Amino acid sequence: MDRKAPAQDEPLFVTRPQLPPLEEVMPYLEEIWRTHQLTNKGPFHEQLEAALCDYLGVEHISLFANGTLALVTAMQALRLTGEVITTPYSFVATANALLWNDLTPVFVDVDPVTLNLDPEQVEAAITPKTSAILPVHVYGHPADVDGLQDVADLYGLRLIYDAAHCFGVEDEGGSILRHGDLSILSFHATKVFNTFEGGAIVSPDARAKQRIDYLKNFGFANETTVVAAGINAKMNEFQAAVGLAQLKHIDAAIHARARIDARYREQLAAIPGIRCHTPSTARRHNHAYFPIFVEDDFPLSRDELYFRLREHGIRGRRYFYPLIPEFPMYRNLPGNDRNEWPNAHEAAERVICLPMYSELGQEDQDTVVQAFNPDEI
Incomplete structure (x- = not known):
């Protein structure tokens, strides 16, 4: 049903977060209250990871408290150093994640039509210090994944996609998230799919996912073993419950x-x-x-x-x-x-x-x- 035009004090914002029916969320909340499991890979966290793998057509996904923490952790997971070539045309979190990892952003121009990174410009900017390419699928429109992969393969570079806008987007081969070494999603309130705040990293294999899961949980491999200088970037059970309800719609x-x-x-x-x-x-x-x-x-x-x-x-x-x-x-x-x-x-x-x-x-x-x-x- 169409809403009425907004009153003068009710502006039309660029986005309005989608919310599932409250009655569909309540059973999840009742279960959280019953179990007292609030975080640390609870049942809803595990269910949402499985449900998203199924919906998005990917094999391995790690949930995060937000997309920026996912970006920061992805760069840690790949042990990047030196320079990373990226786009000047994106939300500032794309490049901020590089600075948080003591990496130097190298900005190159975008294609005038797609507004995504231009592979030719990327290749021209590569130096001995370059370790990776960080493209963005701007507005949810896929970058030139084949061209960028060719450049990455030729020069032995890592390829990380900021896919914050790309929930559910597919090319002829399937999910756009399967490209590159890692793809990062945002589930912020402004995104097509939201968990209020949230994010994820899509990994190519179980080993990569395991390292990412260690890093997002302080580096713990088990109760007494810390294998990396991780952070606390876990998605909690409330966020996961909201995600499970959102996914139905x-x-x-x-x-x-x-x-x-x-x-x-x-x-x-x-x-x-x-x-x-x-x-x-x-x-x-x-x-x-x-x-x-x-x-x-x-x-x-x-x-x-x-x-x-x-x-x-x-x-x-x-x-x-x-x-x-x-x-x-x-x-x-x-x-x-x-x-x-x-x-x-x-x-x-x-x-x-x-x-x-x-x-x-x-x-x-x-x-x-x-x-x-x-x-x-």
Whole structure:
């Protein structure tokens, strides 16, 4: 059922977390209260790992308290050193995880259409200090996995995917999460599938999963043996219970997002100067975000449109602006020059992500699109 258009004090945010029916969560909570098992690989944690492996079509997954801890731990698990080539066009957590591991980010430009890392630019940036490549599947659209794997294989580099946006996304071979050495998911409240906070690492084999599971639990191999300088990054039973309840509704949520995506594209196609992000060739999308780009022939600049939308109660987000290398902790890195990322810079100066969530009603969507009408500007 469509919601009514928001009141002036009820803005339309870029996302609205999906929640399962409360009555479906209560039996899980009652079981937690009965057993007093709150964390440390409880039954719901184990059930969710198995259920996600089945749903996502992967063999090994390790649950985490959040996606950033998963990223940090993934780099520890692969024992990376030196430089890691990554994208300037992402959420800052992508690069922050590198700094937390005392790794040096090397930013290279993105493809102008997909906005994902360009393999040719990656290859050109490799030095003797390079140990890995960290691409992002931006907006849930798969990166050039074959091209990036070719570069990684040629130079003997590790390949870690920040797949925070990619829950349920598939290419012709199956889950996009099967690519690279490791793939990292986020189950943050803003994501297609959420456990309030949460995340996961998808591993290629049982041995890799075992090391990751040690690292996320202080490095404990058993009650008296610590094998690594791990951290506490475990997902608790409440998060896992929410995830089990959410998973029952995820297909319906993705189908709803697909309808919203199609309707945006149909309505915005008639507005000169507004360009929708080109859909990827993935076999299955999850429609995680709906980015548009404000071109020169639109009567307002990107920022003017952004603030106009806010005046109408529409809280879009400029994902991703500024670029990561423009934040203070990255600005003075050797070789950090914004002229090296013209495609990323162009996208960052033009992008607005519009409200996109499964419960977005048609009336609310019409409110968003009407704010673009040149006759109203």
